Amino acid sequence: MNRTLLITGATGTVSGALIDALDDSGFRLRALLRDPSKAETLRARGVETFIGDLDDPRSLPPAFEGVHDLWMLTPNGPRACENNMNAIWAARQANIERVVRLSAVHAAHDAPTRSGRLHALSDHEVERSGLGWTILRPHWFMQNLLNEADDIATEGTFRLNTADGRLGMVDARDIAELAAKVLTDGPNLHHARIYTPTGPRSIGFAEVAEQFERVLGTPIRYVPTTDDEREARLLGFGVPAWIVGMLTEYAQAYACGWGDFTTTDVEDVTGRRPRSVADFARDHADAFTAKGPRAA
Structure with missing residues (x-):
């Protein structure tokens, strides 16, 4: 596979498991990091690292240049939508083909949680971005x-x-394995799909x-x-x-x-029970x- 995947939130639980799940996938893995002290650990795993911050759009272009696929994970917080906006803008400027975005369970404009409502806004932006997209809305980890x-x-x-x-709580490794299957299946098979891993x-x-x-x-x-x-x-x-x-x-x-509630999304996509x-x-x-x- 001759594709470069940029991973945001690379030191987090799901992104770390995704790096494991993509071992031997053929992807060239690249990570966006805010903290330079965490770069060496990722480099030892064969991941190229770039220093940048989703809070600062001017820091993003070097990491996004030459990327085909984006694993999009924004920090939880009141600036989540701004972070997503900055990443999607950088992705469009860099002609990235596809984004696979980690959202939140039951993300919706009328969700009873501020996180769910913010994620709904960012999901909508991704859907209207003009990029290929897949959204994951996992249950409680x-x-x-x-x-x-x-x-x-x-x-x-x-x-x-x-x-x-x-x-319907889910192991983060199952979320990562579903995401890895979406990414390795190519840019079209899972386009415009929303999965809810449980x-x-x-x-x-x-x-x-x-x-x-x-x-x-x-x-x-x-x-x-x-x-x-x-x-x-x-x-x-x-x-x-x-x-x-x-x-x-x-x-x-x-x-x-x-x-x-539960879904069968993990088994449907990966072929293995969660x-x-x-x-x-x-x-x-x-x-x-x-x-x-x-x-x-």
Whole structure:
């Protein structure tokens, strides 16, 4: 394959998994990075690196020159639409043929989350850009559970403000493998398609705890918490207030059943069933396992 793929958000969860999934694909991989200190790790994986920032459109042309395909991932935040706009403008100026964009679950102009509404605006821009396009709107990432790994390992509990909501949560590796298949299938097969990657079934967090308990062989308990308690905890960890508010909006929507669905998109595109929560727990068991005696 004689094509160059530019990857934005290259050090993030999904983009990192995408680089793995494209190993031996024949793509010439190029990454756009804000932080020069992260370039060497990517270069060691055979990825060409360019320093630029989606906040600064003047920094983008060198990275976009000579690119055929763009993997578009914008940071979550109030400037997400501006970041997308800058990238799409640079892509058009560079005559890029196709963009595969990572959006958000249920992105829509009437979504109950600010992230979903912002993503809807950017999705619309991509659709009207004149480029070839495919959009992925994945469900809640199983990798989000890694944020609770310390509590699970040390206390055997984790606390979220999603009540008894059920989610068709998906492993980020399955999102990446779907994206890799879209990219390697060529620029036309998946044009104007919107995929919603999910896991194999919808599951509540009490059952997530049960699955982890079976895999890890130690008691695990899910403890529902309030929005205020969760927000105070996140703010205490230094999470920006805008992100904390966005996460509360998602949690409230999930608690009301907004995420209780699945699709067959992963299997339809990749030919393989998506990973289950138990699969995820087995593959990441070390992260959730206490390194010493568990506190009483």
